[in-house]
Amino acid sequence: MVSRARSRIMLAGGLALVLLACGTNGDGGTAGQATRVTLGYVSAVDQMGAAVALDLGFYEEAGLDVTLAQPFPTGVDALNALSAGDVDFVQVGVPSFGAVLEGMDLVYLGNYSGSATRLGIDETMAVVAEPDSGINPDDLSTLAGKRIGVSEGTINHLYLLNLLKAEGIPVSEVRIVNTPPPDMAVALQTGGVDAIAAWDPWPITARESVDGAFEVVRGGGYLAYIGYLVSTREYLEGNRDAVSALLTARAAADRWIRQHPDEAAGVTVRWIPGTELEVAKEAMRYNIVQLDPRFSACNYLALDTMVRAFAEQGVIEGTYDPNDHMVPDPVLEVMAQRPELFEDLPDIPEAARISPGYVFRRAEAEQACPAG
Template sequence: MLRSKRRLAVTACSGFVLLLAGCSGGSTVDDDVAGGGGSAKAPTEVSAGYVSAIDQIGLPAGVEAGYFDDQDLNVKLADPYPTGVDALNALQAGEVDFVQVGTPAIAAAQKGIDLALVGNYTGSASRRSIDDTMAVVASGKSGVDGKDLTTLRGKRVGVSEGSINHLYLLGLLEKAGLKAGDVKIVNTEPPDMAVALKTGGIDVAIIWDPFPITITQQVDGAKEVLRGGEYIPFVGYIVTTPKYAEEHPDIVERFLTARATTDQWMRQNPDKAADAATRWLPGTPTDVALEAMQHNVKQLDPRFSACNYLALDSLAQLLAAQGNVEAGFDVNKYFRPGPILKVMTDEAKLFEDLPEMPASARIESGYAFDRTAAGKACPS
């Protein structure tokens, strides 16, 4: 009953993203759930936010499908944030209880924002590097060849400085034996990359889905010359505050159970997940969502292992080497693995379709990250 009400609300509100507060009159889709006058205990209210991107669609899709309802959680979604920085600022301000954030968490933590990383929304707990949602799109005149990365030398490359696509570029350059100074980095926001490539402001766009797909559709002669390749670890964490995690461990566990349930559903039903994406990311064509979701589901691994610590540590080192963050970032200060480890034990069926984690990469609550040991435990 409740799940069908959620789906009805999506249609009735004509795609407006703040659906769960109801469409009119201040009511919500959870009103009178028991059908008899409010005798049943009300679900726990939780607020959450996400960035408007295909790899973050699991949160609204899980709300729409009713998986949070199954955990007795009434999740109120904030309007999608344009960037992870905006999401973290909202968390710090107390506007939401949970957000989904990747690389920007490093700089935010160093600036004093209190963060507790309690789960993954994208990444891998079974290997060191995964980057299937990243791609290199080159103009037809650039001469860039994905099979010969030295062809990047001297090119104007559009990335968002300090973000995951910047790090992907650094991974590519390292593999090619090049340095950052061997290319001209042009700080470009994802929505502006198609125009920059079309007008010649950049020769190459390096970006995450769905932008590689839409850019090739919008710019004549542009083509995707490289996809993924395991050049870097991709990170995306479910984040709350240390205070919230300490005071509400049961809510955190139920929230992560709902997200893990959603992730498994998405992995098993990518076409249906893509259909949900078209509703929650306004303006996303069905064909784009379908193609992007095929890449996205490869990174839907909500588990924690030593590999996730290693991923964040590796990216922090890359950013520090470029002067984007301070050196010496200690990942141990921010991970709170207890809740997701309990979900992994109590709800093992939600993870049975994922690659097996190396035994040496498995962790327990209270795990202390060691770079050398984690590097040996996590295969490339």
């Protein structure tokens, strides 16, 4: 069930709104007639652009009346809500693989986290262990034989799988315990797992709330992080103006977060229950490294790389062509019309830049996008 309660809590300090030019709204409406949109997000720091855009009025200035669903524990739950029609958009990455392969006609419209300039990026991911686990951060082979909590079918699952592969540890030599991120600190505290692998803020929360818990590894380039703004093709085809307005509002929010990470942490503690401010501040410093809403060949390559990796690990059956589900035109239009929203980001490599009608070819994208 989607909550219709809308937060209008303004951040301390009288933060100025960034006004967004908007002539028409989604569904053919005119200025002054806000288009209603529902957006689902997961309780993760890298998804806080959804809340920032609401708190600071970016959606409203773009002509949207946005309702945020209660935070979902995982992207699987968010996609279930999208499939049921409870939300119009969700922010999701790896869980979309299974949904697409099962026949859900999803479209990837922009990033909430990732990189348009390179392939490997995973600074918002970490492994945290309890003090008596026997795991040595200087010798990751000590992960063998341990119980490790992840959310199966999500990006933290693949992060662990890729880490184990890089260290030469067969998956059969660890016990994967399916654990929702909000429950990971408790699982660590009670001895249900020896370690957890997850996205922020949960590794930091676990480290700070469990006596003696410690970070085993942070980032490391083990995967190409993907996090997309996703909807259904049917919704896109009937609401193109609303899609463009949402992407514009989100780009403005992302820029504000990059410029004000500590203030953005204040948003996080309100929207992710139980998150301490200092935890959110630390997590936000990692988040802004990969807060890039643009699309390039690198984002296609990241999706293709991750789908292939999950298939190779046997987590999903089959792969699919990114060209069939990535729809770059709306965000490319925002990039062209509002360049100031992206001017603080690194330049996209010339060979990785794309234009409307782009067709992904893996070999060309691999040449265009640095590995890390």
